[in-house]
Amino acid sequence: MNYTNASTMKPSDSIPSTAGIFTGGTPAVTGMYYDDAYNRAWFAPANTNCTGAPGSVIDLKQGIDFNPGAADGGGGVDPAKVPRQLVNGVCTPVMPYNMIRVNTVFEVIKAAHGRTAYSEKRPSYGFLNGPSGTGIDDLYTPEIAFNNILNSLSLTEAFDDDRVQSVLNEIDGKDHTGLLNVGVPTIFGMNFQAINAAKKDSLRGGYADDIGTPNSALNDALTHTDASIGRFVNELRAQGLSDTTAVIITAKHGETALDPSERFIVTTSAIQNVLTPAGFPPSTIAKLTEKSTALIWLKDQSQTQAVVSVLTTKANETSLRIAQILSGESLKLLFPDPLTDPAPPDIILIPFAGTNYEPSLNPALPAVQAEHGGFNENDLHVPLLVAHPSIPYGQSRAPVTTTQIAPTILNLLGLDANQLQAVQLEGTRVLPGIPTQGGVDNGHLGSH
Template sequence: MSQGKRIFNFAITAILGGVAAILALPSVQTVSAAEKPTIKHVLLISVDGLHAVDLANYVKTHPDSTLAKLSDRGVTYTKAFASRPSDSFPGLLAIVTGGTPRSTGVYYDNSYDRKLSPPGSNCSTIGTEVVLDESIDINPDLLSGGGNPGFNASSIDPAKLPLDPSNGCQPVYPHSYLRVNTIFEVIKKAGGYTAWADKHPAYDLVNGPSGQGVDDLYTPEINNADSPTSKVAATEAYDDIKVTAILNQIDGKTATGAPATVPTIFGMNFQAVSVGEKLPTAGYTDAAATPSAELQDALEHTDASLGKMVAELKAQGLYKSTLIIISAKHGQSPIDPSKVNKPGSLLKLIPAIAPLVAKATEDDIALLWLTDQSKTSDVADALSANKAAGFIRKLYVGESLASLFDDPSTDSRTPDIIVQPIPGTIYTTSTKKIAEHGGFTLDDTNVALLVSNPRFEREKVRDVVTTTQIAPTILKALGLKPRALKAVRLEKTHVLPALELNDD
């Protein structure tokens, strides 16, 4: 046999052997079109403060819980990270816009804008703090916020809002402060019915720039005169009000019980876990995130509330067609109670910088807007020279800041300097908290993320993902285009991996 024939025969034998080996392998598991869930509804839940480790611990110790059962039919992302800063506003906006403050323009619920004017100023001065919390309610002592019929943007007092000199000195409502659209606007434009429930009327924010994104916005004021955040049990009772709203919506009613239709997208935030992490009588007992009795109660109450929602979805025949997403706007720091350090305001710790600061937002982070941006280097030098006194771990200024956000010299809302203190340090002066959020640390940002549907198989994804990926995932699940979100286009946000969705 010639050498050429021997080579040819050897090649054929190798190929056939390779084919045989491939055929002998176990078949690849695929999901048929009939087995894929047809998603018609999305129930979106933020359990504020819920860390990834909290979810893992709870599922392990409570195998018969709602969270465990949802995990059995869901994808759990163990390395999911919330927004930076990890405040409630940017945290929720990450989930419902697909963007960070770089595109949303919203850094905190208490921030600053160099182009807006103070409330009541008739635009005579430029540059103002922008505070979008219970302080803008008509009457924050009331659960309704004082509106008529209440529980929505009608409870906001326009006299308490910042003013826009470039728009006839008109009040800037939370929704118009947002620079990009939300999933609620996209879904509503496509013919869907939308709903959301949250803790202040200021969550008018989720309506998006149109001001019309949410058909049924339900925002009972959490900081009312009854002080629901003073005790975990009181916060649980407050959460129950919104749980009732969700149950109404599952039954084809509005949050308050009027006839409606089942929302295409709906959901709420739970507050009890966050309060349970903060109160001095509660919190965690060790660095492994073992919950105190009060925090444990908050977790169990929240789990039971989720169980009510699942049961009602099943009763209405909606469970299989509903994608359930459980995550958190933010975590909380520190988990380890031995790390708590409450030295007071950074401006008092380093008094030399105080006269140069127009606005300081302080929790377990400090966002600084300066009276004169030409003094940025001077302030940064003073902070660097007093790192020990200020318990400072890292400064974000200049290029390190611009790499994350828009340049403060060109964007009216970007802080001039962000100070990340040593983990465990809390600058806020409140004596009622042993934990806070807002910072960039692992405890602040590594949040729970579980996506569940009864047709899913249990899976854990250990790749790093962000909560910005929730928004495009929701749109894809509903058969809509993720790129309909402006922030998704700007930041090139991808859908979450490992999910079998409608158009896969």
């Protein structure tokens, strides 16, 4: 089934989007907002006694590895580099799996005595283990920042190839290394990075024209990724598993701009440059995160409306290409109240489509050519295909979201999707057109 009207999370950053795929929940319940965020209740990594006023930046990139310059991140996430919180009076590191607030499909499947495996792009994705910290039996997370992999399409494809081999090993009943015989996992898979690299690191963001024709780099990445998926399918067939394995293909996010002539750069200093003369220097900002949208956490939340008033002057709306501001009541339509929940930003600045926040106005390479993380169509619209002999072949135009993948996975395995906490909290349905098990509600099938 090809779901042609699928959307990912708001914001469309890799972290909240991945959390949504495997929990069935939006950031409102997962608590995961960005790979570069802030939490008002946690303490800075260096504050080993958890004293004074709380508040800590969250880094879910290579900065928290033991060794960001090593292929394996030096062995994973360094507890000395993550925020801290008081647990029963003890100042304790907040590991990535402590950050996610709801359980994952991996935990549910493991509790049902299924083996779990997955590969992601860096050690911080250990949050997929879920709050238990043990949801994935075989988690393979090499560090993509090693050797500047993402700056080279060929290196990124090699990075993907290494993890493709890990999945092939698992299809063959081994662990990701291929050294141990452990049996085929109940759930396994990986993310691909090549397409993202091609769009970020080739002129015009991966497109040869203004109607979405891939340029040579993006075409190469698409062909390479397609061939890799073909290797999975062939190996499943060779092992006699194709009739009992569902294959799900999707993306964490899109990229903007889709039309290269509609790409507009706003510098990452621009927002702060209008706030400072209005009385809000950097010292008043707890965290400002910018890619294709901007998230602002304030040190003094009572200043929220005053900061919004500065941003929404006609001159600033024009220079910063602001289409919409979420704060106060409008922000609470999507997320918990930042006055009572320590994770959400105080202000979300949504620019017009095609806007990228970059360090320089110079668009020439090696400048990043496309971004994601925002709220607009090009960021949000993603592919979503589900294939299994029990699923009718066709196309559904029904609006769906990637959060529906999690309950769909459990449903296909004959497990109760309501074991997912996010499904209970947000009423996430199984994708339409998927045969249901045990009274799980998947609504109705959309147009074909």
